[in-house]
Amino acid sequence: MVTVNPHFAKKLQKFGAKTASECFSCGTCTAVCPLVTDEAQFPRRFMRYVQLGLEEKIKHSIEPWLCYYCGDCQKNCPRKADPGELMMSLRRYLTSVYDWTGLSRKLYTSMAWKVLSVGLLFFATLAVVYSFSGEMVTERVELETFAPAHIVHSVGYVFGAVLAFLLLSNVYRMYRFVMGPYAAGIPLSVYIQELGTLIVHFATQARMRLCTNKSRWLRHFLIMSGYFVAFMLVNIDVVTRWSLTNEPPMWWHPGKLLWSYASIAMLYATTEAIIGRLSKKEPIHQYSHSTDWMFLILLWFTVFTGLLMRIFMELGMPLPTYHTFALHLAFTVPLLGLEVPFTKWSHLAYRPFALYFLRLRERALEMQRSKGEISQVGVSG
Amino acid sequence: MGNKSILVVGGGISGLTAAIEASEVGYEVFIIEKNPYLGGRVAQMNQYFPKLCPPNCGLEINFRRIKSNPRIRFLTLAEVTGVSGQEGDFEVKVKIHPRYVNENCTACGKCVEVCPEERKNTFNYGLDKTRAIYLPHLFAFPMKYVIDAAACSKCNKCVEVCPVNAVDLNMEPKEMTLRVGSIIWATGWNPYDASRIGYYGFGQYQNVINNVMLERLAASNGPTQGKILRPSDGKPVERVAFVQCAGSRDENHLPYCSGVCCLASLKQATYVLERNPDAQVYIYFIDIRALGKFEDFYAKVKDNANIHLIKGKAGDITEDPATKDLIVVVEDQETQKLMKEKFDLVVLATGMAPATREVKAPADLVYDENGFVVGGAPGIYSAGCVSRPMDVASCVEDATAAALKAIQSTVGR
DSSP states (O other): OOOOOTTHHHHHHTTTOOOGGGOOOOOHHHHHOSSOOSSSOOSHHHHHHHHHTOHHHHHTOOGGGGOOOOSHHHHTOTTOOOHHHHHHHHHHHHHHHHOSSSHHHHHHHOHHHHHHHHHHHHHHHHHHHHHHOOOOOOSSOOHHHHSOHHHHHHHHHHHHHHHHHHHHHHHHHHHHHHHGGGGTTOOHHHHHHTHHHHHHHHHHOGGGGGSSOTHHHHHHHHHHHHHHHHHHHHHHHHHHOSSSOSSOOOTTOHHHHHHHHHHHHHHHHHHHHHHHHHHTOSGGGTOOOHHHHHHHHHHHHHHHHHHHHHHHHHTTOHHHHHHHHHHHHHHHHHIIIIIHHHSGGGHHHHHHHHHHHHHHHHHHHHHHHHHHHHHHHHHHO | OOOOOEEEEOOSHHHHHHHHHHHHTTOOEEEEOSSSSSOGGGGGOSSBTTTTBOHHHHHHHHHHHHHTOTTEEEESSEEEEEEEEETTEEEEEEEEOOOSBOTTOOOOOHHHHHOOOEEEOGGGTTSSEEESEEOSOTTOSSOOOEEOTTTOOOOOHHHHHOTTOOBOTTOOOEEEEEEESEEEEOOOEEEOOGGGSGGGOBTTBTTEEEHHHHHHHHSTTSTTTTOOBOTTTOOBOSEEEEEEEESSSOTTSOOSOOSSHHHHHHHHHHHHHHHOTTOEEEEEESOOOOOGGGHHHHHHHHTOTTEEEEESOOOEEEEOTTTOOEEEEEEETTTTEEEEEEESEEEEEEOEEETTTTSOOSSOEEEOTTSOEEEESTTEEEOGGGTSOOOHHHHHHHHHHHHHHHHHHHHTO
C-alpha cells in the first residue's frame, strides 16, 4: 500500500524546495544528468514524488544521495523548477529523517533553534574554557599552561565519542530505511567484500568527478582533505604534542606544515564557497538554505581563529593566543556538535554509505537472480 | 464624413481573407505586403490542416478573387512606416522598396540564366540558393521576377537579355500616403529562433532543422523537389526525430504553447513515411496537444508501427562529427529508460512568435508580454497569428471577424 502525504510539498518548503510544484515532468533534467542510470533516475521522478506526496517512498530512497548537484539539470529547466535544489532539499529532509533525536529537523526548519543552539554551545564553550583554564603566562606563550592538555584532550575524546555515536546511530537508521527488505539474507562476507566502495568514496568523493564541472571536485576535496588532516592531527596530538604545547616546534616541522595545509585549504575553499553563494553564479550556489550559511560561517571562523591563534603564537603574543584559542574552541564545538550528526556535515557519512548500500542492494539482487535461476533449473530438472 | 476604405497590413492568409471579405461587400481595400509575393507562411507549407491541402489550392482561389475585384489594391515589397490620424480618418505612410522588375515581366526566366550572383533562398529558409534575380517561388503571385539588391552586382546582364525590357536597375524606393477609415493588422508570425536554444545545436549542426524547413523539404516545389534529404550530404532519411516544445512552454524562451506544433509534427511524420515507408520516426513530447477534432489525426498516426511517440522532452542533442548523425538524449518516461538514440535528421518543433515580438508595429497597438497584439486604438484591429498562435482555419475565421470590425468602424461615423 502506498501512503500519500498531501502536505509533503509544503513540509519540504522549509527544507528549501520552493518550486517543486512548477514541474510539468518533461524530463529535461533527467536526460542531461551525467549521474543517472536506468536503475537510479532523478531528479524528475523525485519532483513527481514530491508533488504526489509520496513521503514514505522518498524516506526509503537512496537516489537523493547519488545526486551531487552539478546543476546541469537546473540550467535548461523550462519551468525554472530548480530540480537540483529539490534534490538538495531532499538530502536535508532525509538527514532529518535519519536523525532519531529530532534535533536535525529543528535545526533545518526553525531559525530560533539554529540561533539558540549555536549561541548556547558557543557561550557554554567559552564559559567552560575560562572556568577550567590554567594560568595566562604573559612573559611567553604557554598554551598548554592556559589549556591543560590532559583536560582538553580527554574532553575532546568524550565529545568525539558522543558525536560518533550520534552519527553512526543515524547511519544505522539510514541503513534500515534504504536497505529495507534488501537487508535480509545478505551474508556478512558481502558486507566485508564491499567495504572498499565505502572507503574509496569516503576518501576521494570520486563520484563528484562525474559532474560536468570538474573544478568543483577539487574545491570540495580541499575542504575534505583539509578537514581530514586537521582531524588526524587533533587526534594524535595527545601523543605528538605538536599543537597543544608550551614548546612550539620549528616552522619546518611536518606537524606545522600539515596544519598549514589544512588551514589554508579549508580557508580558501570556504571563502570561495561564501563568495559563490553571494554572487550566485553557479547553479549550486543560486539558493542558500540558512543551514548552508550556518555551516560556512562556523567553518570559516573555526579555521580562521585556528590560523590566527597559530600566527599569534608564532609572533610570541601570549594573551591574543589564549583568547583566540578560546574563540577557536567556541566555534569548533557548535560546528562539530551541530553539523556532524545533525545537519550538513553528516553527508560525510551518508554519501559514501549510500554508495556502499547501493552496492549491497545490487549484490542482493544478483543473489536473488542466481537463486531464481537455480530454482528454475530445479523445476525443469 | 469619414473615409470608408480599409487598410490591411500583411498579405498572408489572414490579411488576404480580411481584404477579400471586406472588398466583396463593397469596401475599397489596400493590402500592404513586405514580401515580393502574397500568401505569407501558408505559401511555404507543403500541406496544411484541416484537409491537408497543398497551399496553392487555398491560395489560388484567393488570388483569383483579388484579380477579379477592382476594389482591392495590393502593394508588395511595401511596409507601413507610420500611422497618424484617428478612426475614420487615418493617414498611413507606406514605403515601397524597388523590385527592379516592372510590369512588362512575363516570367520567361532568361534573366536567371545570365545572372552571375547568388543569394540564400529565403522562401526555402536558406536550404538552397537562387540567383540575385529570381522568381520568389513557382506559384508566386504576382508572377514577376525580383532582384535582391544586396546580392546584385549591377552587371547589367539581365537588363540586356530581357526581351521585354522589364528590368530596371535604377528603380528607387517610393513613399506614398494612404488615407483610410480603418486598419487591420495581420503581420503574422515567425518561427521561434531555435538557435537561441543552444543545447539543440540549431544553426550549428547541419542536420538539425526546424519544422517550417521540413515543410519546404517535403514540398514538390522545394529545394529537394519533395524528397526528404539530409542537408549535410543529401542522403534520404531513415531515422528522424521530432523534438516537441523546442522553445515552447519554456520560461527561458516562449512560455506559451503554440497549439499547432504537435499536429505539425504528426503530419510531418507522415511525410517522412510516405517517402520512405521503412523510415523510423521518433516524436519526443511533454504532452501531445492535438486539440479539438484533430484527436482523430493523432489516433491514426499513433497506430503507425514506425512512428514512436516517446514521453520525455529531449534534453540535449550532439553531433557525431564524422557522420553528421545526431544523438538525442531523453528520459523515456514510459519504459523508464534513458534513451540515447542516433538520427539522420532532427526536426525541432518550434513555436510561433508574433511578428511584433522583436519589432513593434508603427501603429497604436497594445501587446501582451510575449508581443502578441491584444488591442489597439479605435479603428485598428488585429487578425491572425499576430494576435495569438493559431492554425490556418482559425486565421480565416479571425480575419473574417476582423473584416467585420473594420467595416463597422467605418460605418459608425
